[in-house]
Amino acid sequence: MSETDPVKLMKQEVGRAAAAQVKSGSIVGLGTGSTTAYAIQFIGDRIQSGELEDIQGIPTSFQASVLAKKHGIPLTTLDEVSRIDIAIDGADEVDPQKNLIKGGGAAHTREKVVDSLADHFIVVVDSSKLVDRLGSTFALPVEVLPMAIAPVTRALEALGGKVELRMGVKKDGPVITDQGNMVLDVTLEGIDQPAELEKTLNNIPGVLDNGLFIGVADEVLIGEVKDGQATVR
Numbered sequence: 001m002s003e004t005d006p007v008k009l010m011k012q013e014v015g016r017a018a019a020a021q022v023k024s025g026s027i028v029g030l031g032t033g034s035t036t037a038y039a040i041q042f043i044g045d046r047i048q049s050g051e052l053e054d055i056q057g058i059p060t061s062f063q064a065s066v067l068a069k070k071h072g073i074p075l076t077t078l079d080e081v082s083r084i085d086i087a088i089d090g091a092d093e094v095d096p097q098k099n100l101i102k103g104g105g106a107a108h109t110r111e112k113v114v115d116s117l118a119d120h121f122i123v124v125v126d127s128s129k130l131v132d133r134l135g136s137t138f139a140l141p142v143e144v145l146p147m148a149i150a151p152v153t154r155a156l157e158a159l160g161g162k163v164e165l166r167m168g169v170k171k172d173g174p175v176i177t178d179q180g181n182m183v184l185d186v187t188l189e190g191i192d193q194p195a196e197l198e199k200t201l202n203n204i205p206g207v208l209d210n211g212l213f214i215g216v217a218d219e220v221l222i223g224e225v226k227d228g229q230a231t232v233r
């Protein structure tokens with residue numbers, strides 16, 4: 001596979017760099033999103049070429065499991081294994097402390113389970129995702145039980161957020177997560193105390209989890225395009 005679009009090329013190179021860190025015998029958390037999709041493809045390529053052996057993937061979403069099967073990555077579950085060696089996942093915002101906002105693909109609840117369990121969690125992003133303060137460019141996703149949408153919306157508004165129910169691309173119905181829930185996107189225009197906010201939000205009855213990942217990431221691989229060339233740092 002070779003891309004000519006510079007943004008796709010850059011995502012491809014970040015995905016390749018992350019996939020290169022996977023070692024034989026590893027249990028690998030497989031993230032969700034367009035950047036991680038390249039990492040999944042390159043892990044699959046390395047398995048097919050015989051370079052990687054004895055890999056088991058733990059997908060963070062239905063989308064990730066479909067991609068993993070397409071690229072020949074054997075899958076397992078958290079019932080079967082007691083550790084995850086390495087996880088690779090994207091992000092929607094990354095701050096200087098490697099704290100993240102995730103959930104642009106509505107998969108953050110399962111992503112947090114898998115990414116938090118990994119001994120080494122690599123985030124794969126392009127430089128547009130880097131922010132000084134979380135919440136400055138991306139609304140914070142909150143997964144909510146459908147029957148609790150109204151009270152959770154009111155609770156989030158009381159915290160100062162502008163709340164929108166995430167709709168599907170055709171706008172004819174809400175996005176439904178892999179767990180059968182809905183997503184509220186909360187615009188906060190900058191989050192001062194993300195660790196506290198993560199806990200506060202998860203204490204609202206009806207909230208499954210929110211997209212703040214505080215102290216979870218170990219390494220951030222950043223892709224950039226300069227003069228038409230993709231680089232990773």
Ligand code: 5RP
Binds near residue numbers: 091103105
């Ligand atoms: C899914 C996510 C994604 O990792 C995040 O939205 C980044 O995706 P992409 O690599 O396509 O920009 O959190 O819930």
